[in-house]
Amino acid sequence: MQILTPHKFHIPVMGLAYSIDSPIKVARFGINSTISIIEDNLLEAMRKHYSKKYGEDYVFISSKEKDYRIKRITNYLSLVQRLVNIEFEKIKASTFTFGSDLMKYFEMLPDSGELKNIFEKFLLTENVSEKENLAVLLKEKMKPGAIEVNIMTKVDKDNLDKNNLPIPNASDALTALKAYACSDLKDSAIVFSAGLNPRLYNYMEDFREFDADVSGYFHKKVVIKVSDYRSALIQGKYLAKKGIWVSEFRIESGLNCGGHVFATPGLLMGPILNEFKEKKEELLESLFSLYNPAIIAKGQQGFPKPHPIKITVQGGIGTSQEDNMLHNYYKVDSTGWGTPFLLCPEATTVDKETLQLLLNSKEKDVIRSQSSPLGVGFNYLKGTSAETERLNRIEKGAPGSPCTEKFLVSNTEFTKKPICTASRKYQKLKIKQLEESDLSEIEYQQQKEDVLSKECLCVGLSNAAALNYEVPFLKKQQAVTICPGPNIVNFSKLSTLREMSDHIYGRSNLMHQKGRPHMFVREIELYIDFLEQQITRTQNPEKRMLKNWGTFCNNLIDGIDYYRELLKKQILENNQEEFESSLKKAELTILKLKDSLLKTG
Known part of the structure; x- marks a missing residue:
C-alpha cells in the first residue's frame, strides 16, 4: 500500500539552491518537495549550516576522501530526513491551539479531503469526549511530505583516476544515484529529468533499494519527468525490462516552465494530458507485462497486478481554476507549483537581491536564453548579479567563467579533455575560430552572441543558499543566476506558506496581473x-x-x-x-x- 500525501500539489526542483532545503521547511506540513543533488559542494555547505543550527556534530568531508561525493550527498539527505522527522514529531506532540503549527497543518489542507472533513468536525463539535477522540484520530492520520531528489540525467560527467581514465561507476549522475540509494530517506522518490540516460538506468538495476517489498510498497520510488506520452512509454519500458517500476510520470510543459526547456514538436499540454488520461490503463499493463517477468527472472516474487502509477503535471499553472481543471478533467494525481513558490521564503531559498528582482519582474525580463552550457534553451531572469558579472567580463575583454565546479563540461571541440562552453578557455578558443571563419556578418554576430551568452550555472544556481545562510563554498564567486518560468510576472508580492496553499486551493488570490x-x-x-x-x-x-x-x-x-x-x-x-x-x-x-x-x- 502506498502512503498518500495529504496535499494535491508538490513543489518541484528549482535550480540547485532554490529548493535545496525545502523539505526541512515544508515536509512537516505534509507537502512534497524536491532537492537537486548534483552539486555536492553546496550540499556539504548546507549540511554544515543545518548541523550547527540543530546542534548536531559536524565533521567536514574533504574532496580528498575516497567516495567523498557519495558521502556528502548521503549525509546531507540523511540529515534532512532526521530534521523532517524532528519537526514533524514536534508538531504532532503539540496541542490544537490557535495559531499553532498543528492547526496550520490542517488549515492548509485542501477543503475536499477526508482529513480536512475530520478537522472541520473537530472544530465544530462541543462534545469534549468526541473532540478528544477526533484529535487523536487527526494525529494518527497525519503524514509528513515526501523528500524527493532530482537528478538531471544529462549532467553526468566522467570522473577520472590518476591515470586520467574514467573510474567505473563514478560519474556524477551515478554517484548521486548511489548516494540517494544509501541514504536514510524513506517514503521518498528519485526524479529523473532531461531524458533517458542508458548508463544511469542500467546502473539502477544493481540497487535493491528500488524494489517493492512483499506488500508492493516502495520506500524509494522512481519518478520520470517527461514532456509527452511517447517519452513515458519508452523510458518506462526501458526500466520495466530491468525490473524497475516507474511509480510516477511527471509531465512538464516543454516551454512554460522554469530552467531548461525541452520543446516538443508543437505538441501542446492539453492533448498530451488527454493522451495520458485515455491510455493510462494501457500504460500500466504495457509496463507490467515487462516488469513482472523481469523480477521473477531475478528470483524475486512476482505480483498479481500492476503497482500504481501516478500521473502528475507542472509548468505554468497559476490559478485554482486551472489546478481544479487538471485534477477534475485530466484526473492528475498532483500538480507542480514551482515558480510562484520562489516568492515564498517559508518554502524556498532565494537571496534578498534576487528576490527583489523577482518581485519587480516584467514580461520582458524573463527570456528563453542561450545561457546554458548544455546547449538547450534556458528560461532566465535578466538583471541578475550573474548577468552583470558576465557582461562586465565581456566588456573587459575577458569573457567566460573560471569553471571551478565542472559539472557541465562536455565540449571537446578544441581539447581532448571535455571543457565547459561557459568557461574562459572555451570562449577564447571559439571566438578566435569564429574570427578566422568565412561567416557572413549576420552569422558571425549570431554565433558570437551565442558563445558569449553562456553562463556558469553550477555557481550561479547555487549561490542563493550560500549567500542566504552565509556558508560560502566558492572564494570570490557570489554571482546568482535564477531561472523562473514565464509565470513569475503574474506574481508580485511575498507570500507565506499558508497564503500560497490558500491561493492554490482557491481560498484567496495572490495573482496581481489582470488579463493573464x-x-x-x-x-x-x-x-x-x-x-x-x-x-x-x-x-x-x-x-x-x-x-x-x-x-x-x-x-x-x-x-x-x-x-x-x-x-x-x-x-x-x-x-x-x-x-x-x-x-x-x-x-x-x-x-x-x-x-x-x-x-x-
Missing part, C-alpha cells in the same frame, strides 16, 4: 515564439528542417482544434470569448508561418 492568459493559451504563445525564433536564426534551412517546421505548425493547429472542443464542452472555466479570441489570433499567426514555409520550400 490561460496556461494553455500562454503555452501556445510560447511555442509560436519558439518557432519564429528557430526560423529567424536559421539562414539557409534544409528541406528536412522545413518539413519539421511544417509538422510543428500542424501539431499546433491540431492542439488549437482540441482546445476548441474543450470550449464546447465548457471544460475551461476561463473567459470563453477571450480564450476563443486568443486561439483565433494564434491560429492566424501559425497559418501565416506555414504559408511562408511553403513558399520557402
Whole structure:
C-alpha cells in the first residue's frame, strides 16, 4: 500500500539552491518537495549550516576522501530526513491551539479531503469526549511530505583516476544515484529529468533499494519527468525490462516552465494530458507485462497486478481554476507549483537581491536564453548579479567563467579533455575560430552572441543558499543566476506558506496581473515564439528542417482544434470569448508561418 500525501500539489526542483532545503521547511506540513543533488559542494555547505543550527556534530568531508561525493550527498539527505522527522514529531506532540503549527497543518489542507472533513468536525463539535477522540484520530492520520531528489540525467560527467581514465561507476549522475540509494530517506522518490540516460538506468538495476517489498510498497520510488506520452512509454519500458517500476510520470510543459526547456514538436499540454488520461490503463499493463517477468527472472516474487502509477503535471499553472481543471478533467494525481513558490521564503531559498528582482519582474525580463552550457534553451531572469558579472567580463575583454565546479563540461571541440562552453578557455578558443571563419556578418554576430551568452550555472544556481545562510563554498564567486518560468510576472508580492496553499486551493488570490492568459493559451504563445525564433536564426534551412517546421505548425493547429472542443464542452472555466479570441489570433499567426514555409520550400 502506498502512503498518500495529504496535499494535491508538490513543489518541484528549482535550480540547485532554490529548493535545496525545502523539505526541512515544508515536509512537516505534509507537502512534497524536491532537492537537486548534483552539486555536492553546496550540499556539504548546507549540511554544515543545518548541523550547527540543530546542534548536531559536524565533521567536514574533504574532496580528498575516497567516495567523498557519495558521502556528502548521503549525509546531507540523511540529515534532512532526521530534521523532517524532528519537526514533524514536534508538531504532532503539540496541542490544537490557535495559531499553532498543528492547526496550520490542517488549515492548509485542501477543503475536499477526508482529513480536512475530520478537522472541520473537530472544530465544530462541543462534545469534549468526541473532540478528544477526533484529535487523536487527526494525529494518527497525519503524514509528513515526501523528500524527493532530482537528478538531471544529462549532467553526468566522467570522473577520472590518476591515470586520467574514467573510474567505473563514478560519474556524477551515478554517484548521486548511489548516494540517494544509501541514504536514510524513506517514503521518498528519485526524479529523473532531461531524458533517458542508458548508463544511469542500467546502473539502477544493481540497487535493491528500488524494489517493492512483499506488500508492493516502495520506500524509494522512481519518478520520470517527461514532456509527452511517447517519452513515458519508452523510458518506462526501458526500466520495466530491468525490473524497475516507474511509480510516477511527471509531465512538464516543454516551454512554460522554469530552467531548461525541452520543446516538443508543437505538441501542446492539453492533448498530451488527454493522451495520458485515455491510455493510462494501457500504460500500466504495457509496463507490467515487462516488469513482472523481469523480477521473477531475478528470483524475486512476482505480483498479481500492476503497482500504481501516478500521473502528475507542472509548468505554468497559476490559478485554482486551472489546478481544479487538471485534477477534475485530466484526473492528475498532483500538480507542480514551482515558480510562484520562489516568492515564498517559508518554502524556498532565494537571496534578498534576487528576490527583489523577482518581485519587480516584467514580461520582458524573463527570456528563453542561450545561457546554458548544455546547449538547450534556458528560461532566465535578466538583471541578475550573474548577468552583470558576465557582461562586465565581456566588456573587459575577458569573457567566460573560471569553471571551478565542472559539472557541465562536455565540449571537446578544441581539447581532448571535455571543457565547459561557459568557461574562459572555451570562449577564447571559439571566438578566435569564429574570427578566422568565412561567416557572413549576420552569422558571425549570431554565433558570437551565442558563445558569449553562456553562463556558469553550477555557481550561479547555487549561490542563493550560500549567500542566504552565509556558508560560502566558492572564494570570490557570489554571482546568482535564477531561472523562473514565464509565470513569475503574474506574481508580485511575498507570500507565506499558508497564503500560497490558500491561493492554490482557491481560498484567496495572490495573482496581481489582470488579463493573464490561460496556461494553455500562454503555452501556445510560447511555442509560436519558439518557432519564429528557430526560423529567424536559421539562414539557409534544409528541406528536412522545413518539413519539421511544417509538422510543428500542424501539431499546433491540431492542439488549437482540441482546445476548441474543450470550449464546447465548457471544460475551461476561463473567459470563453477571450480564450476563443486568443486561439483565433494564434491560429492566424501559425497559418501565416506555414504559408511562408511553403513558399520557402
